[in-house]
Amino acid sequence: MAEQGAADLGNNNNNKPEASEGTIIKVTVKTPKDKEEIAIAEDASVTQFKEEISKRFKAKQDQLVLIFAGKILKDGDSLSQHGIKDGLTVHLVIKTAHKAADGGSTSASSSTSNQGGNSTTSSPAANPAPTTVPTGSGHTPTQTPNIMSESACVLFELKTLFLPKITSLSQRLSHAGGFGDLASLAGLGMGSANFMELQQQMQRQLMSNPEMLSQIMENPLVQNMMSNPDLMRQMIMANPQMQQLMERNPEISHMLNNPELMRQTMELARNPAMMQEMMRNQDRALSNLESIPGGYNALRRMYTDIQEPMFSAAREQFGNNPFSALGGNSDSGAQPSRTENREPLPNPWGPPNSSNPSESGGGTTGSTSTSGTTNPSVSNPLGVNPGSLGNGMFNSPGMQSLLQQISENPQLMQNMLSAPYMRSMMQSLAQNPELASQVMMNNPLFAGNPQLQEQFRSQLPIFLQQMQNPEALSVMTNPRAMQALMQIQQGLQMLQTEAPGLMPSLMTSGIPGVPTGGAVPSENPASSPSSAATNPAQQQLMQQMLQMFAGGGGSGGGNGTSQTPEVRFQTQLDQLNAMGFINREANLQALIATGGDINAAIERLLGSQPS
Amino acid sequence: MAQNNSSFPVQLYVYDLSRGMARELSSLFLGRQVDGIWHTGVVVHGKEFFFGGGGIAHCQPCGTVLGQPNSIVDLGYTEVNEDLFQEYLDSLAESEYRGDKYNLFEHNCNTFSNDVAQFLTGKTIPSYITDLPSEILSSPLGQDLRPLLDSLAINPGGNITGQR
Numbered sequence: 001m002a003e004q005g006a007a008d009l010g011n012n013n014n015n016k017p018e019a020s021e022g023t024i025i026k027v028t029v030k031t032p033k034d035k036e037e038i039a040i041a042e043d044a045s046v047t048q049f050k051e052e053i054s055k056r057f058k059a060k061q062d063q064l065v066l067i068f069a070g071k072i073l074k075d076g077d078s079l080s081q082h083g084i085k086d087g088l089t090v091h092l093v094i095k096t097a098h099k100a101a102d103g104g105s106t107s108a109s110s111s112t113s114n115q116g117g118n119s120t121t122s123s124p125a126a127n128p129a130p131t132t133v134p135t136g137s138g139h140t141p142t143q144t145p146n147i148m149s150e151s152a153c154v155l156f157e158l159k160t161l162f163l164p165k166i167t168s169l170s171q172r173l174s175h176a177g178g179f180g181d182l183a184s185l186a187g188l189g190m191g192s193a194n195f196m197e198l199q200q201q202m203q204r205q206l207m208s209n210p211e212m213l214s215q216i217m218e219n220p221l222v223q224n225m226m227s228n229p230d231l232m233r234q235m236i237m238a239n240p241q242m243q244q245l246m247e248r249n250p251e252i253s254h255m256l257n258n259p260e261l262m263r264q265t266m267e268l269a270r271n272p273a274m275m276q277e278m279m280r281n282q283d284r285a286l287s288n289l290e291s292i293p294g295g296y297n298a299l300r301r302m303y304t305d306i307q308e309p310m311f312s313a314a315r316e317q318f319g320n321n322p323f324s325a326l327g328g329n330s331d332s333g334a335q336p337s338r339t340e341n342r343e344p345l346p347n348p349w350g351p352p353n354s355s356n357p358s359e360s361g362g363g364t365t366g367s368t369s370t371s372g373t374t375n376p377s378v379s380n381p382l383g384v385n386p387g388s389l390g391n392g393m394f395n396s397p398g399m400q401s402l403l404q405q406i407s408e409n410p411q412l413m414q415n416m417l418s419a420p421y422m423r424s425m426m427q428s429l430a431q432n433p434e435l436a437s438q439v440m441m442n443n444p445l446f447a448g449n450p451q452l453q454e455q456f457r458s459q460l461p462i463f464l465q466q467m468q469n470p471e472a473l474s475v476m477t478n479p480r481a482m483q484a485l486m487q488i489q490q491g492l493q494m495l496q497t498e499a500p501g502l503m504p505s506l507m508t509s510g511i512p513g514v515p516t517g518g519a520v521p522s523e524n525p526a527s528s529p530s531s532a533a534t535n536p537a538q539q540q541l542m543q544q545m546l547q548m549f550a551g552g553g554g555s556g557g558g559n560g561t562s563q564t565p566e567v568r569f570q571t572q573l574d575q576l577n578a579m580g581f582i583n584r585e586a587n588l589q590a591l592i593a594t595g596g597d598i599n600a601a602i603e604r605l606l607g608s609q610p611s
Numbered sequence: 612m613a614q615n616n617s618s619f620p621v622q623l624y625v626y627d628l629s630r631g632m633a634r635e636l637s638s639l640f641l642g643r644q645v646d647g648i649w650h651t652g653v654v655v656h657g658k659e660f661f662f663g664g665g666g667i668a669h670c671q672p673c674g675t676v677l678g679q680p681n682s683i684v685d686l687g688y689t690e691v692n693e694d695l696f697q698e699y700l701d702s703l704a705e706s707e708y709r710g711d712k713y714n715l716f717e718h719n720c721n722t723f724s725n726d727v728a729q730f731l732t733g734k735t736i737p738s739y740i741t742d743l744p745s746e747i748l749s750s751p752l753g754q755d756l757r758p759l760l761d762s763l764a765i766n767p768g769g770n771i772t773g774q775r
Contacts, residue, residue: 032702069733070621070689089731091698 025086027079029053029066048074050598059094067091116404482597565592570597580606618688622729623724624653624672624738628713641750649740650677653725653730655731657692658775660700666710667700689731691773699730716757 022043029038038052046066054061067072068082084090151363345433566573569591576587586605594600627633627647637645652661652675659672673679691699699716703726712718721743735741747753 032699033706065695067689068733069690070687070691072690072695089729091696093702095695097697213723498731 025085025195028089029056029092030089031057034198040079042085043078045075046077049073049076049079050075053092054574057092063095065093065095069095210221253421266529369539480597484595569596572601574602576605617692618690619655619692619712621686621728623684623728623736624652624654624659624660625682625684625752626650626652627681628676628677640752641642641747642752643746643750645746646739647679647681647745649743651721651736651740652680653724653727653731655689656696660727662708662713664710664713667704667723680683684737686728686734686736691731692751696731718745718750 022041024039025042026039027049029036034057036056038049038056040049040052047061050061050064050066053059053064053066057064068084068088069080073079073090079604088455231577274385275305436438566588572591573587576591577584579602581587581602583605587601590604591598626649627649628650629646633648634644634646637643641682647754650661652659653736654660654672655673659674660667661675662668707718707726708723721736721740727740728734728736748757
């Protein structure tokens with residue numbers, strides 16, 4: 001090869017005669033940035049080798065440092081002395097000019113701490129603090145509250161409001177570094193059981209164990225996420241409480257839209273040591289503020305206007321604040337202190353359902369109670385079912401039983417769907433069909449069946465739309481309805497096997513609610529992608545189903561029944577009438593939504609009355 | 612050059628990120644036994660070096676939040692002194708191992724440890740560590756999750772669908 005010829009020539013020209021003897025071997029020389037194959041005589045000396053290298057890499061010979069098998073190759077050595085043979089790799093470091101003279105005593109550790117962006121654990125004090133951090137006194141009082149309130153907001157927000165988002169993603173990624181716990185990744189929001197409970201547990205654990213917090217922060221996935229300000233903003237904005245807050249306090253939205261600030265805060269959050277230091281600074285500055293005349297008031301104003309709503313908004317998610325049920329929802333929680341409180345004080349003995357603050361629209365949370373979910377009560381605002389709390393996700397037998405629970409207990413689906421979290425996720429899914437399709441595709445159901453994927457993808461817009469429809473949601477959350485649907489599916493499948501020509505081929509996971517809970521259909525034999533044929537007929541059938549959900553809401557799937565809901569629910573309607581529910585329309589709606597379950601219908605009616 | 616013939620010991624600290632859960636749950640989820648989700652760092656010259664989302668970093672040995680390693684693998688000795696190693700790391704940090712190059716499956720902390728180990732000692736790190744991504748990805752669950760995970764690993768300045 002030409003290369004070899006050139007190398008030979010080079011050797012012959014510059015070097016001692018011994019170079020031309022012996023076989024030529026190809027040695028790979030690898031730098032951090034580059035890799036080259038160099039042909040050299042087997043018995044060449046290191047000096048000769050370096051000459052070749054310096055030509056190829058365009059560097060001076062004394063800048064080259066060769067390492068092989070942990071040894072530094074010195075000029076006087078020969079290649080064979082080190083055992084360098086054909087096909088092996090030798091490492092090369094090209095010293096930068098100013099270090100070429102000697103070993104160089106320029107500091108090693110500080111350059112490491114600055115390379116590539118962020119070093120996570122290097123000396124905190126050395127890193128320059130973000131410029132907006134007040135470093136103590138010396139700021140005018142009018143300025144500091146703004147700056148500090150901004151950073152206070154951001155910090156608290158990061159820690160509280162934001163934590164659920166991170167934790168829900170990374171709670172299974174648990175500890176820092178590469179993979180995280182893939183086992184629980186499987187439950188990443190798709191098949192997980194009672195989302196809220198898990199989340200609450202997680203948060204409780206987090207709060208009690210600050211180390212875990214820093215672990216999560218260190219996680220490169222989390223860090224990657226946090227280093228993208230757009231994403232952060234999206235996530236923060238997606239939280240409905242945040243939105244409320246933002247309406248009330250435009251400062252917050254201003255702060256969110258300031259990418260500089262976001263970036264700095266994120267860097268802060270990434271570096272817990274730095275964060276601590278900033279908090280300390282803040283505390284110091286705060287205490288300084290107090291001593292300034294008028295400063296105390298400014299502080300108070302800051303607190304009540306900004307921090308308090310954040311706290312209560314955050315705590316609502318935690319479900320830890322028992323007064324959140326008492327105090328009504330966050331709208332009434334934070335009147336600015338300047339105006340009188342004109343809201344009537346809430347009725348602490350009133351029906352607990354009516355003031356559940358974490359409902360963010362739709363009457364299906366909390367107030368639909370089927371057996372197995374506890375009603376929200378004053379001390380238990382979110383209806384956390386103590387029975388399933390015990391199955392913490394961190395016990396492995398617990399994990400397994402949790403899985404069992406999912407597959408056996410469709411009520412968990414209800415819980416999952418009713419988490420306000422899920423709702424915002426659905427919304428963002430609906431808005432971002434790309435993401436939604438990705439998410440759907442990952443469901444193990446679709447794994448082996450690309451045609452099914454195609455099919456589903458085309459249905460996606462319809463699907464998403466009717467997911468928003470509260471009627472459809474209520475159908476999905478009603479375990480009986482789900483069971484009925486599954487029976488229909490099974491029936492259809494049997495039909496298909498019995499009389500294949502009759503029915504167009506079966507829809508398997510065409511039922512909308514099912515794909516989001518990957519575990520639920522695991523008990524349903526029809527869910528295995530058995531029907532691979534993608535007829536247009538199949539698609540039509542699917543579309544019909546979907547439309548029926550969108551339009552009819554719970555009046556039955558399949559090919560529809562011939563009876564109107566009125567007729568079907570006649571007895572129930574009569575009963576409701578007798579009980580004193582006069583509004584026939586409302587009764588009917590409720591009955592339709594609950595599929596004829598009187599008790600559930602009553603709950604619905606009661607829940608919607610005080611509106 | 613100073614310290615021509617000195618030898619510095621090189622070790623590989625191996626941590627299990629799942630703290631034992633992988634050993635228990637992996638056969639359940641993946642269909643095959645995975646003993647741990649391994650994170651590694653290379654310890655030399657009295658410091659532990661590792662690669663994460665923030666780029667190459669170093670700390671005191673056992674100084675990460677992971678605490679004590681699950682196991683320590685002895686990689687041998689190197690003649691590379693601290694300054695030379697630092698230069699090497701600097702070059703890496705500008706090229707292959709910038710922070711945004713982190714990829715959970717293909718270019719992660721273990722990739723880094725492997726490269727550094729080879730540079731320092733000529734030896735690679737144990738294969739059960741480097742084989743982990745392919746083991747997980749070749750399981751049905753891993754395949755399903757892959758697009759999702761890819762979309763999660765968002766680069767700074769990247770977008771949510773994970774284009775890279």
